[in-house]
Amino acid sequence: MSSVIVRIPTPLRGFAEGQSEIAAEGADVGAVLSAVGAAHPELLARVMKDDGQPREFVNIYLGSDNVRTLDGMDTPVGEGDVLSILPAVAGGAE
Amino acid sequence: MNRISLPAPLREELSTIAVDGYPYETCGVLVGACADDEVRVEKVFQARNLNTERARDRYVLDPDDLMSADLAAREAGLEIVGFWHTHPDHPARPSETDRQAAWDGYSYVILSVSGARVEDLRSWRLNGEGFVEEQVAA
Numbered sequence: 001m002s003s004v005i006v007r008i009p010t011p012l013r014g015f016a017e018g019q020s021e022i023a024a025e026g027a028d029v030g031a032v033l034s035a036v037g038a039a040h041p042e043l044l045a046r047v048m049k050d051d052g053q054p055r056e057f058v059n060i061y062l063g064s065d066n067v068r069t070l071d072g073m074d075t076p077v078g079e080g081d082v083l084s085i086l087p088a089v090a091g092g093a094e
Numbered sequence: 095m096n097r098i099s100l101p102a103p104l105r106e107e108l109s110t111i112a113v114d115g116y117p118y119e120t121c122g123v124l125v126g127a128c129a130d131d132e133v134r135v136e137k138v139f140q141a142r143n144l145n146t147e148r149a150r151d152r153y154v155l156d157p158d159d160l161m162s163a164d165l166a167a168r169e170a171g172l173e174i175v176g177f178w179h180t181h182p183d184h185p186a187r188p189s190e191t192d193r194q195a196a197w198d199g200y201s202y203v204i205l206s207v208s209g210a211r212v213e214d215l216r217s218w219r220l221n222g223e224g225f226v227e228e229q230v231a232a
Contacts, residue, residue: 007164010128010173011199057195059157064165066157086160087200089177091192092119092145092152093184 007084015043030073098133112207118149121179123163139163176201186214196220
C-alpha cells in the first residue's frame with residue numbers, strides 16, 4: 001500500500017468538501033480511487049463507472065502519464081505518487 | 095448570468111490561432127481563477143486536435159496537452175477554468191457534440207471563424223442538461 005495524492009478538478013471539489021487534493025492509500029490506481037470514493041461516493045460516481053473503469057469523458061493521470069496508456073486502473077502506484085483527475089475534452093461544430 | 099473576463103490580448107491570441115487554423119477546428123485550455131459568479135482568464139493554451147479524420151467540424155483535445163496546462167496552472171497558483179475551440183463556418187453556439195462531452199463548472203468559449211476573420215466569440219456554461227451563455231467582458 002502506498003500513500004498517493006489525488007488531485008481533484010475544480011468542478012468536482014463540491015463533492016470532496018472543497019478539497020483540491022486528497023491523500024489516499026492503495027496498491028494501484030483503481031484501489032486509490034476507490035479509497036477516495038469510500039469517503040466521497042458522489043465524487044467517485046462522477047469519475048468511475050460501476051465496472052471500475054473511468055467514465056468516458058474522464059482521464060486519470062499518474063504523474064505525467066495517462067493511465068489508459070499504462071495498465072489502466074490496474075497500474076501500480078508508488079509512495080508519494082500524484083494522481084490527477086481531468087476532463088476528457090471533445091466536441092465540435094457538428 | 096455568469097461572467098467571464100477575457101482580456102483583449104488573450105482574445106487576440108485566440109483569434110490569431112483560430113484564423114491560422116482555419117478551415118480546421120483549433121482548441122485549447124483557459125487558465126485563471128474563479129470567484130463567485132465570475133471567471134477570470136489569465137492565460138490561454140493551445141492544444142492539439144487529435145480528431146484528424148473530421149478536423150473541420152470535430153475536435154478531441156489532446157489530454158497530454160491538458161495535463162501540461164494543468165501543471166502550468168498549478169505552478170502559477172491558478173487553475174483550469176475552461177476550454178476554447180473554434181467552429182469554422184458555423185455559429186459560436188454549442189452543438190450536441192459539445193454538450194455530450196461538457197462538464198458542469200467549466201466555461202466553454204467558442205469562436206466562429208470564417209476565412210480570414212473571427213465572426214463571433216461567445217462563452218457557455220453547462221447547467222444541467224443544457225448550456226447557458228456567459229457574459230464575456232474584457
